Amino acid sequence: MDIVERLEELQVLAEEAKTVPFSSSAVIDRNEFLELIAQLKQAVPDEVRQARWMTRDRDELLERARKEADRLLAEAREQRDRLLSRSEIVHVAQRESERLVDEGKAKAARTRLEAEDYIDQKLAGFEILLNKTLATVARGREQLVAPRGEEGEESREQDPFDGAHLNEPAL
Numbered sequence: 001m002d003i004v005e006r007l008e009e010l011q012v013l014a015e016e017a018k019t020v021p022f023s024s025s026a027v028i029d030r031n032e033f034l035e036l037i038a039q040l041k042q043a044v045p046d047e048v049r050q051a052r053w054m055t056r057d058r059d060e061l062l063e064r065a066r067k068e069a070d071r072l073l074a075e076a077r078e079q080r081d082r083l084l085s086r087s088e089i090v091h092v093a094q095r096e097s098e099r100l101v102d103e104g105k106a107k108a109a110r111t112r113l114e115a116e117d118y119i120d121q122k123l124a125g126f127e128i129l130l131n132k133t134l135a136t137v138a139r140g141r142e143q144l145v146a147p148r149g150e151e152g153e154e155s156r157e158q159d160p161f162d163g164a165h166l167n168e169p170a171l
Contacts, residue, residue: 006040 013033017026 003040003043006036006043010036010040 010033013028013036014026017028019026
């Protein structure tokens, strides 16, 4: 039996006790009352021991829960810091990649302009050479069409095919 049951027995004993006429006192069987008190004394240490164990178990459980909560919070903070660090690394890498792409685009534009200038210079030189060659061809054709001398030989002021004009420096 537990303490509560013993207390209920004491209550029933007091409620069923014979009352003393003209008073609020009651007559209770002393032996029965003392027996219930002795049983209560024996039950109390077990109950108190169980309560102490339960309290100790509860305190240990709460302490373990606090330690686990602290550990989880520390892990969460570390993970947050790692994620923030990774996030910062990603931002730095993105800025660096954007800088490199912009630098590459600028260099490609400069290279393209330099190539166009180089090609334009070469084409201009080629154009001058072609114009000289066309002029030489035109002079040669004119000489072919020009009247022939008395002996039937061609007039030879300048031989258009001697290649001397090809040695002239191109501009």
